[in-house]
Amino acid sequence: MDTATGRGRTPGVLRRAGGFFVRHARGFAALTVALTFLLILLGEFTAAAGAGATCNNTYPGCAGHLSPVGLSIPQFVEWFHRLVAMLIGFFIVGNGLVAWWGHRGTRTSRTAWLAVVLLPLQVFFGGFTVTFAGRLPGGYSLPVQLSHFSTALAIFAALVVSFVWLDAAEGRGATRRRLRLAAALGVALAVLQVVFARGLLLTFWPRVQMAYHLFGLLEFALFLAVVLWGRELGDVDVVLLGTAGALLTLLDAYLVIGVFTITARVEAVTYLLLLLQVVLFVLLLRVAVRTHAGASGGTLLEG
Numbered sequence: 001m002d003t004a005t006g007r008g009r010t011p012g013v014l015r016r017a018g019g020f021f022v023r024h025a026r027g028f029a030a031l032t033v034a035l036t037f038l039l040i041l042l043g044e045f046t047a048a049a050g051a052g053a054t055c056n057n058t059y060p061g062c063a064g065h066l067s068p069v070g071l072s073i074p075q076f077v078e079w080f081h082r083l084v085a086m087l088i089g090f091f092i093v094g095n096g097l098v099a100w101w102g103h104r105g106t107r108t109s110r111t112a113w114l115a116v117v118l119l120p121l122q123v124f125f126g127g128f129t130v131t132f133a134g135r136l137p138g139g140y141s142l143p144v145q146l147s148h149f150s151t152a153l154a155i156f157a158a159l160v161v162s163f164v165w166l167d168a169a170e171g172r173g174a175t176r177r178r179l180r181l182a183a184a185l186g187v188a189l190a191v192l193q194v195v196f197a198r199g200l201l202l203t204f205w206p207r208v209q210m211a212y213h214l215f216g217l218l219e220f221a222l223f224l225a226v227v228l229w230g231r232e233l234g235d236v237d238v239v240l241l242g243t244a245g246a247l248l249t250l251l252d253a254y255l256v257i258g259v260f261t262i263t264a265r266v267e268a269v270t271y272l273l274l275l276l277q278v279v280l281f282v283l284l285l286r287v288a289v290r291t292h293a294g295a296s297g298g299t300l301l302e303g
Contacts, residue, residue, distance in 0.1 A: 022098060022101055022102035025098050025099065025102050025103075025166060025170075026163075026166055026167060026170055028094070028095060028098055029095055029098075029099070029112070029159070029162065029163045029166050030163060031091070032088075032091045032092060032094075032095040032159055033156070033159045033160055033163050033221075035088045035091055036088060036091075036092065036155060036156050036159055037156060037217055037218075037221075038084075039084055039085055039088045039152075040152050040153070040156060040213075040217060041210050041213060041214055041217070042080075042081050042084055043081060043085075043149075043152065044209065044210055044213050044257065045077075045206050045207070045209075045210045046077050046078055046081045047145075047257070048206035048209045048210065049074065049077060049206040050074065051074040051075070051077035051078045051081075054072070054074040054075045054077075054078055055075055055078050055079070059082075059126075059127045060082055060086075060127070062075050062078055062079040062082070063075055065079070068080070082126075085123075085126065089119055089123070092115050092116060092119055092155065092159070093116055093119070095112055095115070095116075095159070095162075096109075096112045096113045096115065096116035098112075099112035099113070099162060099166065100112070100113065103166065103169060106165075106169065107165050108162055108165040108166045108169055109162075111158050111159075111161045111162035111165065112158070112159070112162040114158040114162075115155045115158040115159050115162070118151055118154055118155045118158065119155065121151055122148070122151040122152060122155060125144070125147050125148040125151055126148055128144065129144055129145065129148050145257075146254070149254075149257055153220075153250070153253070156217070156221075157220075157224060160221045160224050160225065161224060161228065164224070164225050164228045164229070165228070168232065173229070173232060174228070174229035174230075174232035174233050175229075176233070176288055178229060179226065179229055179230075179233075179238065179284070179287075179288040180285060180288040180289060182222050182225060182226055182229075182284075183226070183281050183282075183284035183285035183288055184285055185222065186219055186222045186223070186226075186245075186277075186280075186281035186284065187278060187281040187282055187285065189215045189218050189219050189222070190215070190219060190274065190277045190278040190281055191278060192215050193212060193215035193216055193219070193274060193277075194274050194278075196208050196209075196211045196212040196215070197212060197270065197271065197274060198212070198256060198262065198267060198270065199267050200271075209256070212256065213253065213256070213257075216249055216252060216253050217253075219245070219249050219277060219281075220246055220249040220250065220253070223242045223243075223245035223246035223249060223280075224242070224246055226238060226241070226242035226245070226284060227239055227242035227243055227246065230242055235287070237287050238284065238287055238288070241280050241283055241284050241287065242284070244280060245277060245280040245281070245284075248273050248276055248277055248280070249273075249277060251273060252270055252273040252274065252277070255269065255270050255273075256270060
């Protein structure tokens, strides 16, 4: 009888747990975006510190170890990166399930599940990079590294888009005030990124490089949000400026992740891209302020 009662209670417990996560879906989605953001930064630090190829071509363990005991410091960095990636993978899957449960059949759910679908591909590229590719002459090639980095960015972008649409579906979404705040914050982030640019004020050590990408990723997320808000508000200028900004931040990220030879010409291009990012955020701020008087500034909900 107790066993039967336990079986009967299980679906109720699951429903209550599911209801809790659905009620807090926005917070859970924001947490998933933040954790994925930190994971990308950790991956970039691992690569910049030269720790990505220190586990003797083994995966998922490191140099024959499943625990950090007995590992060197570079090996521990790579081992920790793998551990964090595994844990955050569960958050990405959980976010997809919560979006499906609460917003089934909507664009919010579909983009959250796009991140889930891309996750096994990212795991494959990560394992391939440090195992089979590591055993081949030139295995750490440009296509392998770009595939790993590009999939990580695609997952992050899908999560950001899903969060913005979820935000709109829950009654917040696009307003002129949000556009102004995003543009003002973007200007500050772009200026801060200049401080950490390669070859300017600071030596481009791994920590400096990670700080540089931190500001760049935040700018990329802001530009994505601005594009979606501009579409909701029907503002073509905002959409075009946001799209251009997102593409420029991506180009800058690819040039500085370490897979290309950094020449004086490449550095000059990155400086130009940083300047253009500042200009685009200033233009976005100008557009948002200019149109404030004639705009309703209301929230547009998800259709």
